[in-house]
Amino acid sequence: MNNHDAADQLIGLASQSPRRSALLDQIGIAHATIPIAVDERPLPGERPEDYVIRLALAKAEAGRRVRPTLPVLGADTSVIIDGRILGKPADREDALHMLALLSGREHAVLTGVALAGPASDHVLSVSRVTMDHIDPVRAEAYWASGEPVDKAGAYAIQGLGAVFVRHLAGSYSGVMGLPLAETAELLAGYGIRRP
Numbered sequence: 405m406n407n408h409d410a411a412d413q414l415i416g417l418a419s420q421s422p423r424r425s426a427l428l429d430q431i432g433i434a435h436a437t438i439p440i441a442v443d444e445r446p447l448p449g450e451r452p453e454d455y456v457i458r459l460a461l462a463k464a465e466a467g468r469r470v471r472p473t474l475p476v477l478g479a480d481t482s483v484i485i486d487g488r489i490l491g492k493p494a495d496r497e498d499a500l501h502m503l504a505l506l507s508g509r510e511h512a513v514l515t516g517v518a519l520a521g522p523a524s525d526h527v528l529s530v531s532r533v534t535m536d537h538i539d540p541v542r543a544e545a546y547w548a549s550g551e552p553v554d555k556a557g558a559y560a561i562q563g564l565g566a567v568f569v570r571h572l573a574g575s576y577s578g579v580m581g582l583p584l585a586e587t588a589e590l591l592a593g594y595g596i597r598r599p
């Protein structure tokens with residue numbers, strides 16, 4: 405496969421998440437965002453690592469159908485605790501319940517990343533985050549900030565939610581939605597290198 409300078413090879417990013425686009429910008433990958441929507445319900449008994457990869461592939465392939473000439477990236481981030489998959493909260497109640505579950509404990513954040521092109525490939529990033537105790541009054545105030553609404557597990561490590569994070573082992577960018585070392589590796593496999 406030829407090597408391309410990332411600056412002159414455009415890729416598609418099948419995502420509505422402004423964070424994923426900003427993270428790709430951070431490593432100098434020129435991209436066109438492709439808004440797609442996929443069914444994010446887990447299959448019965450589906451393992452979390454299979455779930456995030458399946459969704460990442462579904463997003464990348466949906467994007468590739470819209471822009472068939474571009475290699476297209478898709479990703480999915482989920483918070484895992486007690487074997488349960490926490491996606492974005494459905495409402496306030498759900499968010500408060502998620503924050504109570506995460507309070508004072510360690511959880512995993514899984515991000516699957518997929519690249520759909522003439523051939524498809526994928527990677528998995530696994531991080532461990534330990535949260536401080538989050539009392540219900542703080543959780544309520546955090547919900548009122550508006551930040552939890554579109555974040556897996558109802559918090560954002562890159563935002564106000566950082567005050568709850570005592571320890572991270574893994575990929576900060578992965579917790580934010582796009583693990584950059586793994587994504588760069590995936591793109592390099594496709595001949596797209598930067599820097």
Ligand SMILES: Cc1cn([C@H]2C[C@H](O)[C@@H](COP(=O)(O)OP(=O)(O)OP(=O)(O)O)O2)c(=O)[nH]c1=O
Pocket residue numbers: 418419420421423424440444463479480481482483492513554555556557559560561562579580581
């Ligand atoms: C845990 C955590 C998640 N998140 C975000 C990353 C993802 O955008 C979101 C999880 O939802 P996803 O379904 O992975 O992504 P999305 O719906 O935002 O975007 P799209 O499917 O269109 O690509 O949670 C943070 O921004 N910070 C965090 O600390």
